[in-house]
Amino acid sequence: METARLVWSRLPHSEEGELDGVELLSNTSNRNGVDSLDYEVIENYAYREEQAQRGKLYVGYNVGVKWFFALLIGIGTGLAAVFINISVENFAGWKFSLTFNIIQKSYVAGFLIYILINLALVFSSVYIITQFAPAAAGSGIPEIKGYLNGIDIPGILLFRTLIGKIFGSIGSVGGGLALGKEGPLVHIGACIASLLGQGGSTKYHLSSRWLQGFKSERDRRDLVTCGCAAGVAAAFRAPVGGVLFALEEVTSWWRSQLMWRVFFTSAIVAVVVRAAMGWCKSGNCGHFGSGGFIIWDISDGQEDYSFEELLPMAVIGIIGGLLGALFNQLTIYITRWRRNYLHKKGNRVKIYEACLISVITSVISFGLPLLRKCSPCPDSDPDSEIECPRAPGMYGNYVNFYCSKDKEYNDLATIFFNTQDDAIRNLFSAKTIHEFSAQSLLTFLVMFYTLAVVTFGTAVPAGQFVPGIMIGSTYGRLVGIFTVNHYKKLNIEEGTYALLGAASFLGGSMRMTVSLCVIMVEITNNLKLLPLIMLVLLISKAVGDAFNEGLYEEQARLRGIPLLESRPKYEMRKMTAREACGNQKVLSLPRVVKVADVVSILRSNKHNGFPVIDHTRNGETLVIGLMLRSHLLVLLQSKIDFQHSPLPCDPRGRSQAIRHNFSEFAKPVSSKGISINDIHLSSDDLEMYIDLAPFLNPSPYIVPEDMSLTKVYNIFRQLGLRHIFVVPRASRVIGVITRKDLLIEEEIEDSAITELQSTSVRGQRHEKRLLVRNADAERPLLSGILVQDTDHTLS
Secondary structure, three states, rough: OOOHHHHOOOOOOOOOOOOOOOOOOOOOOOOOEEEEEEOOOOOHHHHHHHHOOOOHEEEEEEEHHHHHHHHHHHHHHHHHHHHHHHHHHHHHHEEEEHHHHOOOOHHHHHHHHHHHHHHHHHHHHHHHHHHHHHHHOOHHHHHHHHHHOOOOOOOOOHHHHHHHHHHHHHHHHHHHOOOOOOHHHHHHHHHHHHHHHHOOOOOOOOOHHHOOOOOOOHHHHHHHHHHHHHHHHHHHHHHHHHHHHHHHHHOOOOOHHHHHHHHHHHHHHHHHHHHHHHHHHHOOOOOOOOOOOOOOOOOOOOOOOOOOHHHHHHHHHHHHHHHHHHHHHHHHHHHHHHHHHHHHHHHHHHHHHHHHHHHHHHHHHHHHHHHHOEEEEOOOOOOOOOOOOOOOOOOOOOOOOOOOOEEEEOOHHHHOOOHHHHHHHHHHOOOOOOOOOHHHHHHHHHOOOOOOHHHOOOEEEEOOHHHHHHHHHHHHHHHHHHHHHHHEEEEEEHHHHHHHHHHHHHHHHHHOHHHHHHHHHHHHHHHHHHHHHHHHHHHHHHHHOOOOOOOOHHHHHHHHOOOOOOOOHHHHOHHHHHHOOOOOOOOEEEEEEHHHHHHHHHOOOOOOOOEEEEEEEOOEEEEEEEEEEEHHHHHHOOOOOOEEOOOOOOOHHHHOOOOOOOOHOOOOOOEEEOHHOOOOOOOHHOEEEEEEOOOOOOOOOOOEEOHHHHHHHHHHOOOOOOOEEEEOOOOOOOOOOOOOHOOOOOOOOOOOHHOOOOOOOOOHOOOOOOOOOOEEEEEEEEEEEOOOOOOHHHO
């Protein structure tokens, strides 16, 4: 007992500053654990010299590698999805087969076995998350959305997060909790893309120098976008829906070249998943095949609809908006309670909580069908492949559970004592009118809705797509029952209303429209229902927006992720850039700075960008660029750029640029990078100087101090910036650029050149300045800096 107590007491508690899906950050200190990303290309002299050495062959090679990485992301995400689905289906299949075999002899023994199996699977999931990969908890979509919005959260794209997400999802979904694996698959795709982009994991000795081709945040952002689309395509077998999901829901920046690669990645995922399912049909994957990936074919369902049915369909949209908004609000309250009280007690409480919810879910899913009276099987249709009752332990409709007669079935067990994928397939099924009673559907709706609200936020990987589909299809089928009884028409299918209900709840909770509409069409294989799905989505989103924001936006706010939404706040119209800066003091650096001064400045504040100033021969002060904190730390750590003289070595700084490779300044993905406390300098080092000219950004974005904050917001977000200089009004204009000035004729028409023209440096004969600026004239001093950092934010 003493040994067991000692081992249990050594279970690690949540670490300070570590952000996961459950351990949330307080409102006052939430940005201390997050950092902004540098999506802007720093076109300093070091970068330009490196680009000048690369010819056309390298440009073509770079484009080819990007397409090859898109191929690898699609294959990797597809294989991960296949592995998760095969594992979940086999665990669930073995669980239900064993339970059905035991309950033929004793329902009590079968009940205990069912609870223990679910408890073991859930315990394995929560143990992996709390002890190995805390960042793998939750769906991961708010974190990935924040990353693509320009926020870097430590730990969300690491190798251990990927492993924890995969095996944690298997345990939580296989254990029967009211959650899905679709949201985690988006996070898994993003992790695979990020790991491929950085060449693997150096910590676990799984890296390759050949794959380490993309060091910039812009390239990583494109790869992570491909991974997000691949995750949705793998989860729903919906490649087009995956592309639209990445475009509509998670990305803040888009371009046509990225669209092609994302589409290619999603297509590869569809091919991999299809090939795996074909291989499993021959019985190579155990129980996988009858359940498997989400696809509910209702093409043989309702062929047409009448004008009178639009009213109940609109009612479904209203119900979806109300229940979706209520779901979001309840999860906010419970998440705050967990953050402020429950999860502060450490990891053991998280394990207790997940195991308790597992036991409650198992008791409800097994016990409630026992209280339901069985119904006689309907008359068999010779043309139908549906068997009533189904054989014990097999997939399908009409479950014979605790029924005294052979030709009876338990409608509540058909949707409760089943995997979620098969329960949805039963709710969507056509030609099964009156299979479910209104009382059973209402009971399931109340209980499963409550379980979904309580389960969301536990320390396990959790997606909300499938629980949302379960909830929506339940009340949708309930409305379908009333519609059938009211209109007395034979061509009305309850399964069609279940589909519309699923779409309405997802629209009311997640507030997606276009991507969700395409996903629902792809997974149901019924294009005729497209207008109806669009109708209920528009209604449910409008109703939900009247109460609160979408699920992912609310969860991102609770996690302390400072997202910049697509539209600025209304109050910004009355504010200027100068007012947004407030009374902050601009801390600048001279061009040639003493090492001791740099160390003092870095230790005294947490700013991530510093204006660099220089003096002309007339004694005037000029702003010559922006120096990043991370670049300063690299220079201090390397020490090769230290000099004894306080004078510039070269007016253009070219002599020092060749000492560094531009990739040396790239911060490792999902990492805090170098800290000033990690750098050790001697007293002689502190007395030396650094010329910052070769390493600063000579052309940062600048706005006048009286510009509307709304315009500044749009520039900041659409360009993916981290800093904007705010300056007084310029004294004169030296040129005006119009559209014709930007239409420069190219001698080489190459798609590779077009794709990389934003980051490549043209030769001397093609040099034509697009930003006309007088380099030696009066550059006004700064009034302030707008940043997206730990100190100030536009949001």
